[in-house]
């Protein structure tokens with residue numbers, strides 16, 4: 022039997038434990054935390070995990086979710102084919 | 113929240129690869145009161161916005177030597193720091209699309225070889241063997257060096273920072289250096305938004321803000337901030353061994369150990385600026401350039417894009433060492449588009465300078481005083497720079 026782990030980020034397979042560990046190591050701002058743990062930067066770009074990461078950070082620091090902040094979304098939010106960007110017709 | 117020190121032996125302004133690398137090297141050499149001031153988070157400057165290309169194929173001898181020594185350092189740094197910096201030596205392929213480039217590259221390779229860098233000129237056919245997806249119809253030749261590579265910049269920053277902290281250095285993030293106190297021509301203290309720290313030595317490792325920091329004590333630097341944009345393409349299984357650079361397209365493309373592909377193009381006409389918002393024409397321009405060089409990229413998707421600011425000097429060389437007039441103020445900036453590849457060795461040499469008071473020979477070509485000369489040799493291998 023494996024111990025049940027709480028996976029926070031499915032793209033990069035990051036657990037709640039790993040996030041708490043990173044916060045304890047001092048990665049206590051959302052920009053550093055997401056990069057250090059690898060959350061938010063995978064193919065989903067944080068759509069499924071970002072709110073959980075913010076909630077964990079707020080809880081661990083005893084702060085409000087607004088205070089620990091929302092990370093900057095770097096455009097484009099939806100992946101776009103290079104061929105399309107170059108103006109080619111792609112089927 | 114960490115407390116601000118009242119006294120330090122050295123205060124480093126800037127928590128990028130230069131400032132953190134230097135903090136690590138000074139701590140390693142036994143210096144105890146090392147303080148780093150970073151106004152944002154670690155890596156919020158250029159060091160957290162670049163693809164980590166590490167290349168010894170440069171055009172100036174002094175830069176080549178710093179890069180060569182940096183490669184040796186990076187090759188063992190993961191073990192040394194006990195932190196995996198994901199350095200992958202897949203080589204660097206530099207493409208020539210004009211006769212002028214072919215001729216120039218031959219000379220550069222000769223110089224690199226004379227400095228023990230094993231680069232070589234190759235024909236389009238061999239380039240295609242190294243990167244099968246390369247379009248060779250317009251390609252005239254290339255140069256290749258197998259020991260060049262790519263690393264994960266954040267890992268270098270975190271590795272340096274954690275190792276320095278283990279040895280007693282203090283890294284104060286979200287702390288802004290507002291001023292430097294000088295008395296009788298000597299550095300006395302740094303004023304921050306959280307208080308003052310007394311120190312005899314200040315390092316200006318503020319990257320694109322280096323000129324502002326120097327101006328706090330009336331020192332004028334020729335550095336200018338230039339935007340440079342970059343995008344990350346969806347992660348794939350390893351398919352691109354070397355980093356690919358085309359100065360003609362101002363393009364570079366490289367695949368990180370994590371699978372993501374990073375690619376950027378430069379804009380030669382852009383004026384100096386600190387603007388971090390992406391420009392609308394960047395992605396189409398990148399797409400056209402990358403498809404011309406490697407057509408199959410048309411089927412891959414861009415995930416996100418961002419901007420970094422390069423701290424450019426007029427000759428593409430960093431400014432390293434003490435300046436006349438202010439004792440205790442040391443420059444460690446102006447790394448432009450080469451800071452990851454040049455800094456690993458540069459910070460080691462700077463640590464030596466700080467601890468012994470003597471300028472190591474390898475640092476001599478990097479003094480601020482060189483800008484008094486009429487003619488400067490210029491580094492040509494920076495994508496997106498004239």
Ligand SMILES: Cc1cc2nc3c(=O)[nH]c(=O)nc-3n(C[C@H](O)[C@H](O)[C@H](O)COP(=O)(O)OP(=O)(O)OC[C@H]3O[C@@H](n4cnc5c(N)ncnc54)[C@H](O)[C@@H]3O)c2cc1C
Nearest residue numbers: 126128129130151157158159162165289319420451452453
């Ligand atoms: C898009 C892009 C691609 C690049 N590609 C490569 C590459 O492939 N290979 C390579 O070798 N190099 C590359 N470079 C260049 C490289 O990123 C830089 O040369 C290097 O990161 C510079 O490091 P630094 O420590 O000098 O500056 P930075 O990383 O910018 O660090 C300076 C830090 O100082 C802080 N700061 C500034 N002023 C103050 C103040 N008053 N108080 C407190 N803190 C302050 C800033 O917040 C910043 O974090 C690239 C750069 C960009 C932008």
